[in-house]
Amino acid sequence: MPHALNDFISVLFDGLAYAMFLFITSVGLSVTMGLMGFVNLAHGAFAMAGGFIVVSLARTYGIDFIPALVIASVTVGLISVRFEQRLYRRFYKSTDLEQVLLTIGLAFMSIAAFTYFYGPIPKSVPLPHWLQGDVNLGFRTFPTYRAFLIVLGAVLIAILWFVFEKTNIGAKIRAAVDNRRMAESVGINVDRLFTLTFAVGSGLAALGGGLAIQLLGLTPSFALLYLVLFLIVVAVGGMGSLKGTLLAALVIGIVDTGGKYLFPVAGTFFIYVITVAVLLVKPAGFFGRE
Amino acid sequence: MSDATLHQKTLTARQRASDYLARRHHFHWAEALPWLLAIAAFFVFSNRMAFGSQVLIMIMFAVSLDLILGYAGIITLGHAAFFGIGAYTVALASLRLGWSEPISGIIAGGVVAGLAGLVVGWFMLRYRGLTLLMLTIAFAAMLQESGNLRSDITGGYDGLPGLTFDPLFGHFQYDLYGHTNYWYVLAALAVVFYVVRRIVYSPFGQALTGIRENVRRMNAIGSPVHWRLVTVYAISAAIAGIAGALFTQTNAYVTLTVFDFDTSAKVMVMLILGGTGRLYGAFVGATVYMVLEDYLSKMSPTFWQFGIGLLLVVAVLFARRGLLGVVESASAFRWRTGAARRRFVWKTEYWKALAVAAFDGGLIGFLIGFAGNLGRADRMSLFVSAFPARVVAFIALGAAAGIVINAVYLLVTSRSAVERPAS
Amino acid sequence: MRIVSLLGTAALAVVLGAGAQAATVKVGVVLPFSGANADLGHQIDKAFDLYVKLHAKDIAPNKVEIIKRDEGPPTGAQAKTIATELITNDKVKILTGFVFSPSAIALAPVVTQAKVPMVIANAGTAWITNLSPYIVRLSFSMWHPAYPMGAYAYNKIGCRTVAMAYTDFPPGKDSTEAFKTGFEKAGGKIVDSIPMGSPVQVPDFTPFLQKVKDEHPDCLYAFIPSGAHAAGIMKAYGELGLRKAGIKLIGPMDLIPDNKLQDMGDAAIGTIVMGHYAVDLDNPQNKEFKAEWHKAYGPDSYPDFMSAAGWDTMHAIFDTIKKLNGNVDDGAKFVDAMKGWSTDGPRGHVMIDPATRDIVENEHALEVYRKPDGKLGERVLETIKGVKDECKVLKVGRCGS
Incomplete structure (x- = not known):
């Protein structure tokens, strides 16, 4: 196989897998910020919580990786409902700055709390046998776990797309993102809608956290370490836009991977170059409201 | 109503307004308090002045952020860029050019950072909200990355060690206890603060507040919004640069970590904690944050972040306008009758x-x-x-x-x- | 402030030993207890605590008082501020710890000015010891493992071509430069040198290793910080099937820290590193160290190369206090007394080189294998005795000054 083609496939495949992780973890943040204008810097903390629940379930109870992922996402989704109702709701009308202070405070607390319970050593989980090794597609092999990430991402995107575009709830969410006051005045209960999307978003973040164990490793500092990355995906995609977040995740994932593969000397430069380039041309991101 | 009486009324209203503005920038006796406390701190905690200097530097950094965030409503999470530019200007001037006179050094740091702020601000301040936030983050991160690419110049993450600076005024040596540094930084802070205070209460400062409150109206009345924002951004960048320069001089060392996202985020948290748009909020926020961090990390080196997080959450629950806001409310409360x-x-x-x-x-x-x-x-x-x-x-x-x-x-x-x- | 005050048998000794002046020596411990690298700080701190607990009686009637402070992020500035305060406010006589090189570099002028010895338990940038006559290093320089690994990789492992991948910060650059020097001297060829992002965030390692896979060298020499990065790169290495593709993974001991080895799984088997310590090292001191460690911290907690260096660090401090009979006010005298200090510790025989104040230690080529009980272990392939910091021997760059 020609060298350039091989490079291209490598970048595309690894970038795609990375992009799926970015999408799954960031989409909740995007909707939160789009729907309520709420700056949730504790989003990474929900992801981290998901990751640690997976670790506990898999290692203490010997539950398989996949069921553990599901349990962790659901649990974090449910817990996040209480957070939203009790804490976040008081701050919807506050300024961005107060929201920043609140959520960064929560992130700090979560870091210390998880350090207390889990210690600072990075955690890992045993993967099921069928996720290890690599799959042979004839012309070359690909790591199974990454293929799994791509498939899982594709399935989730299909589900989210269906819910967003084809169902009543999806229509309401889109309406509320576009014009919240108008949506309320036609009788949509935006608060309840938001609770729901917040729970789903946090649950997905938790799923992302679980997936990240194998991808990036998991320590308590995860809560803030990758926050900028998630914010970049949200900003580049446009707040509250599903397809924007997806496109941004793809662009960031593939450009970052390509940059690392072809020009490792420039490090993480490419992520920021692409961010600046996109935002200078489209300040509201790919599909954000101007 | 005749034209004359209308004119008369406008005049008195204008008179009242200008009286109010004039009164507002008079020094209030309570403003002496933080400075007296800073001087008292020197005598009470004279063994801890290395830490004291760092607190003062962070106060200056937070003041620079307050100027744009609190007064002009520019939200940024990349202010560490200018702090870092100032820090590296002094370091490289000393190391490569042998320019180690400290006071001209911080002025140079301020000028370079200010120029950078002018250029960057001109590009970025067309945007607002999340877009601006991400652009500022990206700018700081790209500076850091470039610094790491040219680690032959910047020293990379191992930094530039062995920086030496001339004694202050050619006379005062830098002692182990950081006493010289403390007075030096305090004096610099006082000068910077005086300038900022003048700016804030000037017509220019009023125009900035107008932009913060209602951009459209300011545009409508023909105010050069963009240039005003760029100007204040450059001034703020210069002050951040001075703070960074002092940071390098007091530590005699600098690494690329000055550009960290953490630095930007921390100074913003300090400022919001103290209260934005009121100058002394930076004093309260930076001091409370740093002293508490120091205290808690002594108590529990591992889990101190929990306490800081709790402080932020409690502050935002109970003190919506920052800690200084509470003090103001309390003093207002006292003046009210039953x-x-x-x-x-x-x-x-x-x-x-x-x-x-x-x-x-x-x-x-x-x-x-x-x-x-x-x-x-x-x-x-x-x-x-x-x-x-x-x-x-x-x-x-x-x-x-x-x-x-x-x-x-x-x-x-x-x-x-x-x-x-x-x- | 968490103060571990140690009485030991001191009280009794004071009563009995009339006239014996018992001193309480304050030791400031500066380690990262929080943040992304807290893990590293805790590995050393546990060794410190353990040594102090077991050996407090050795220095009777004198006592030590340990004052712990958080080194924070690797900015240099924070460590400098708190360490300065430890000297000016808490009046410590000895400073120790220091995981990050920037901390030690920033602090060097301060300890020179204050005449307080700084006993480094980790920070590995080679030229640190040149910065102040009050610096003594008990851990290692990046050159200690990396330089001999060059010749070993060529001669014994059979690497003819090597791709180097490293985390893009000074220790990474040091380590790869040292390896390259040794490897090229032996006759090998470096085919690529890939920086892998900052030490702060653990990146997705796959693109970097995919690049290596496509270049197909004999061996991959990797340097990453031994925290979360180590676990991450091993996963990517396993996932991409590099070993199956015939690319051997080699590196310094940071690649397989003992406390993360068990989690690394099959991917790690066959990895060969050069290092001064492994849990499985067969010497009586290590057996005792290991046993005490498990007793104190549980069977699932393992000491690693940092802990071993931490143990020896505290050992050296205690021995010197004893030698000076608690008179540690004179920092220069303390450093002089430390010069030439040697012991048989968990790492084997170590000595402080009087000329450079840096450690002289044995380096072992270690291979990861699966032990009969199912756990992963490291077996010693070869031991190179009495390795000095070659950077200072060859006077490379700043090491020459």
Whole structure:
């Protein structure tokens, strides 16, 4: 196989897998910020919580990786409902700055709390046998776990797309993102809608956290370490836009991977170059409201 | 109404307004307080001036952020870029050019950072909100990356060691205890603060506040919004640069970590904590944050972040306008007569609130107890033996804590309904 | 402030030993207890605590008082501020710890000015010891493992071509430069040198290793910080099937820290590193160290190369206090007394080179294998005795000054 083609496939495949992780973890943040204008810097903390629940379930109870992922996402989704109702709701009308202070405070607390319970050593989980090794597609092999990430991402995107575009709830969410006051005045209960999307978003973040164990490793500092990355995906995609977040995740994932593969000397430069380039041309991101 | 009386009325209104503005920038006696405290701190904690200097530097950094965030409403998470530019200007000037006179050094740091702010601001300040936030983050990150690419110049993450600076005024040596540095930084802070205060209360400062409150109206009345924003951004960048230059000089060392996102985020948190748009908020916020961080990290080097996080959450729950806002409310409260002093009246829905609080507290307690067993042991045996008692204890503890916290919250919020009307 | 005050048998000794002046020596411990690298700080701190607990009686009637402070992020500035305060406010006589090189570099002028010895338990940038006559290093320089690994990789492992991948910060650059020097001297060829992002965030390692896979060298020499990065790169290495593709993974001991080895799984088997310590090292001191460690911290907690260096660090401090009979006010005398200090510790025989104040230690080529009990272990393939910091021997760059 020609060298350039091989490079291209490598970048595309690894970038795609990375992009799926970015999408799954960031989409909740995007909707939160789009729907309520709420700056949730504790989003990474929900992801981290998901990751640690997976670790506990898999290692203490010997539950398989996949069921553990599901349990962790659901649990974090449910817990996040209480957070939203009790804490976040008081701050919807506050300024961005107060929201920043609140959520960064929560992130700090979560870091210390998880350090207390889990210690600072990075955690890992045993993967099921069928996720290890690599799959042979004839012309070359690909790591199974990454293929799994791509498939899982594709399935989730299909589900989210269906819910967003084809169902009543999806229509309401889109309406509320576009014009919240108008949506309320036609009788949509935006608060309840938001609770729901917040729970789903946090649950997905938790799923992302679980997936990240194998991808990036998991320590308590995860809560803030990758926050900028998630914010970049949200900003580049446009707040509250599903397809924007997806496109941004793809662009960031593939450009970052390509940059690392072809020009490792420039490090993480490419992520920021692409961010600046996109935002200078489209300040509201790919599909954000101007 | 005749034209003459109308003219007369306009004049008195204008007169009143300008009187008010003139009065506002007069020094209030309470403004001496932070400076007296800073001087007193020198004598009380004379062994801890290395830390004291760092606090003062962060105050200056926070003041620079207040100028754009509090007064002009420019939201940024990349202010460390200018702090870092100032820091590296002094370091490289000393190392490569042998320019180690400290005072001209910080001026150079301020000028270079200010110029950078001018250029960058001209590009970025067309944008607002999240877009601007990400652009500022990206700018700082790209500076850091470029610095790492050319680590032959910047020293990379191992930094530039062995920086030496001439004695202050050719006379005062830098002592181990940081005494010279403390006075040096305090004096620099006083000068910078005086300038900032002048700017804030000048017509230019008023125009900035106008932009913060209503951009469209300022555009409509023909105010050169963009240039005003760029100007204040450059001034703020210059001050951040001076703070960075002082940072390098007091440490005699600098690494690329000055450009960290953490630095930007931390200074912003300090400022919001103290209160934005009121200058002294930076003093209160930076001091409280750093002293508490220092104190907590001595108490528990591993878990101190929990305390800081709690402070932020509690502050935002109870002190919506920053810690300084509480002080202001309290002093306003004192001046009011009995009528404003509202009595706490028990309402029946408070029972429900307390019950919900108990439930949530219990839930949190359960999670903590549960996680404690899951995370720590990593083994089934301990889990089984200690599970029920421990989790039940945590549920009870959490519920009790929930009730207490909520009760305090109810008491405070129902009383402090006497917010001062926006003047 | 968490103060571990140690009485030991001191009280008794004071009563009995009339005239014996018992001193309480304050030791400031500066380690990262929080943040992304807290893990590293805790590995050393546990060794410190353990040594102090077991050996407090050795220095009777004198006592030590340990004052712990958080080194924070690797900015240099924070460590400098708190360490300065430890000297000016808490009046410590000895400073120790220091995981990050920037901390040690920033602090060097301060300890020179204050005449307080700084006993480094980790920070590995080679030229640090040149910065102040009050610096003594008990851990290692990046050159200690990396330089001999060059010749070993060529001669014994059979690497003819090597791709180097490293975390893009000074220790990474040091380590790869040292390896390259040794490897090229032996006759090998470096085919690529890939920086892998900052030490702060753990990156997705796959693109970097995919690049290596496509270049197909004999061996991959990797340097990453031994925290979360180590676990991450091993996963990517396993996932991409590099070993199956015939690319051997080699590196310094940071690649397989003992406390993360068990989690690394099959991917790690066959990895060969050069290092001064492994849990499985067969010497009586290590056996005792290991046993005490498990007793104190549980069977699932392992000491690693940092802990071993931490143990020896505290050992050296205690021995010197004893030698000076508690008179540690004179920092220069303390450093002089430390010069030439040697012992048989968990790492084997170590000595402080009087000329450079840096450690002289044995380096072992270690291979990861699966032990009969199912756990992963490291077996010693070869031991190179009495390795000095070659950077200072060859006077490379700043090491020459």
